Amino acid sequence: MSQLASSRRPAVRRTARTRRRIGRLPLLPFIGAVLLAVMAVFIVVVPMLPGFDPLTQNLSMARLAPFTDAAHPLGTDSIGRDLLSRLAEGGRITMSITLAVVAINVVLGIILGLCAGFFGGWIDNVIGLVSDANLAMPVVLLLIAISSVTGPSATLMIVVLGCTFWMGYARVARAIAISLRGRDFVVAPQILGAGAAWTIRKHILPHVLPQMLILAVTDIGVVMLVQAGLDFLGLGVQPPSPTWGGMILEGQKMLRLSPWQAIIPGTAIFMLVVGTQFVSQLLTAESSTPLRKARRANV
């Protein structure tokens, strides 16, 4: 039979594909990956260093410029706190919040999008309505309104931002679910008497996840900027805990005397946003291929 011939061909194709992936890794995603790796190492390693202390004030050591004092490699802020430590601690807090916010949005978006797309009908309509209402809602105003009652807090910001960016995920998840729900491989488990949960989990979710990852990586930068802005407005994490946005806020008042106070966290945010955008380019190219291929095969 044709089995021998065709079992050999794919193997060849696969090695070719692997080689292409390694050999021609595009420059920008590579830079992005390096940037993110450097940031991650920085955030993890700095707290292990002996002089790590993001909170202690020392007015006699205030406003040390970077690279002038071995004990404070990145200098100090206007009340003498070590900027290297604050940058690392701020990065940890900022990243944790960002990841939490993105994770909430991804989960919400996937669940609502898949339900809307798979079931259609009134479920789709209701979720569409909620999504539109959410899109029309001004996040900052909402946060200010709630903060004025409960007082600002990191948790509140996470919850509010967590319910703010899911619509993009939902839209993509819904579109994929709609494109898949009539396919025979989605119908097959229904014939077996499998429930909707099984069908969605086994046959739609795996097609949606890679796309969600792309969106999520892109969103990390966006969410971090928004969050930095909210910290900047005093609506997020409260002092003295450092965040990158908060550090820029403090530094901005000292722009004349110690410009590095704002420049250093600003650079960190810039690097992270650029890094995530570059990496997401690679994911887009990589991950859309199987689905596109499957779609083409079906035409």
Place this chain on the structure above:
Amino acid sequence: MMDVRGEPLLDIDDLRVQFQVGSGFGAKKVVKAVDGVSLSLHSGQTLGLVGESGCGKSTLLRALFGLSPVAGGKITVAGKDVTHAGRRERRMLSNHMQMVFQDPYSALDPRMTVHEIVAEPLRVAGRYNSREVEELLDRVGVSAEMSTRRPSEFSGGQRQRVGIARALALRPRVLILDEPVSALDVSIQAQVLNLLGDLQQEFGLAYLFVSHDLSVVRHIADEIAVMYLGRIVERGAADAVFRGPEHPYTRSLLASAPIADPTRSRQRPPRTLAGEPPDAANPPSGCAFRSRCPQAQDRCAEQLPQLRESDPGHSRACFFPEIPIRAAAS
């Protein structure tokens, strides 16, 4: 002859499937995609269902699994009424009857390995067994080393083998085959048809085999049902239908399929099928085949011809059927 085999495994009685079409505020139209179809399938038998694209074959098959909006009639599988079966009953049903899909590219999840694909029915039924899956794959001619690969690395024929293995996983007695080879190259078609023949022998399967290709059905079917615009227009033993087609539609279909047959030359010269089938939402009055029928007369526009037996086990729905030579001679 067919009736003495006892209770059928699958019995379809006067099945109707209707789609509401037309949008928004406009008057809704009803498409009678399946309109009063009765068929039955016995153990070990192959029933070939033939008809042009759009005549409702897939809709009929999907109705068997609760995937088409059934407007009337009754579906009985192994003595049990499953017309409106719920999920739990479908699970029971899937032990009796399984489906092989038309398009092997859309039938297999591109993100699963073929092992996982064949394992799925067993997992849903809660009796997954890795060795059983490998045996099934081996039986349909997919080697063990291939079983960890994804469908994209398989040819169309191999994918259809995987689809067949999946359908067999729960050891059903009835396979519903929706044009299982029409998407394949002719050389591959023969291989898959041979496999289906072998499996039928081995497992004592009954096939409801749908095709628009008469030459394929002729190879495999014991009995033939010809469908036109949602209705069965001729039905009978494969031999009888191929040798002495009585409905003008069957005759046109046979004429457009080149089949060497000595008995045919003695009949009237065959005519090929002209024109397109009418819009299912807007069928002609009376006999639906009227718009393309060379024999059509006034009566055909006024009344709907019912299936009538000419010989035992051979029936057709036509007011002016061909009189086969064999019948005239006897």
